[in-house]
Amino acid sequence: MAGHSKWANIQHRKGKQDKLRSKLFSKLSKEITVAARMGDPDPDKNARLRLAVKEAKSNSMPKDVIDRAIKKSQGGDAENYEEIRYEGYGPAGVAIIVEAMTDNRNRTASTVRSTFAKHGGDLGQTGSVAFMFERKGEIVYPASAGDADTVMMAALEAGAEDVESDDEGHWITTSDTELAEVSTALEASLGESESAKLIWKPQAPAEITDLEQAQKLMRLIETLEDDDDVQTVTGNFDISEDVAARL
Incomplete structure (x- = not known):
């Protein structure tokens, strides 16, 4: 979930942490490869790549993995990823933006659509919720x-x-x-x-004060984020401290 959250993340078993770490590295590697392919493979000459490498380092990605992702962009057999943005509504009417990188648009669209439907949401058209956000840079x-x-x-x-x-x-x-x-x-x-990364900043986040709605919303976001094609998920909501503690 893009942006920062002021409530603590729940710690899971080591096995799940390792799985999440591997998935995060995969998403970061994909962004590095795409950034290097779209511009210069030298981070000093490519602002997007420089930010992607910086984000990878901040998440403790090993240097050899970063170098491998850059090198992959120069190979003729590298996957040709397409960047796609999906927009829709989740439980409690929360506006959600999903950014994906995929080598199969139909597969990703089908998965994202069914995920929204299964978790009480509704996938909309491009532009249906983006006006509720501002595209900004965020440095932490x-x-x-x-x-x-x-x-x-x-x-x-x-x-x-x-x-x-x-x-x-x-x-x-x-x-x-x-x-x-x-x-x-x-x-x-x-x-x-x-x-240091680009984010979708909500203009007027809605506070979620109902535990059941919050649980449904978090399940939707977690399922979307678990998709290998999905890079980021952003919603225009805040969870109240009381509900966050009960989550």
Whole structure:
């Protein structure tokens, strides 16, 4: 689920963690390969690839796996992935955007559509919910990067639009076109960030206060995210602290 969440993730058994880690690496590798194929294989000359590599490193992906993904983009036998965006509504009327990379559009569309239907949602047409979001860049720093005022000043000087800080860290918002530039500038003043990526930012998130609706919504999102073709899932909702604790 794109964006940051202020409620803690539940820890699972090691076996499941390993599976999730493997799936995450697969998605990150796919983004690196596509970014390298669409532009220059040198991250210093390719902003999208530079961000993809940065995101992979922030998730502890080994360097040899990153290098292999870049090299794969230059091979003639590499998969030809197509980027597709799906939009729809989940339980409680939550607007959802699904970004996918696939080598089989029909397979992915069928899977995403049936997932929405099975979990109380409804897949819509392109543009049916995107107007409820803004395409933005998001850079995440840990709380140890500095106090709110220090990070705010550094972010604004680097060209960022806004900063949200709390005890857990700092979330810096940029325009979608200036993410790479702002991220690079911030490294000089704050050091390496935890994450730097494009997101769909909800304009007016709805608070989910019903436990059953929240459970249905999370099952839908988790099932979508479990699909190998799906890269990100974003919804325009917040879960109340009481419901989050009960989840």
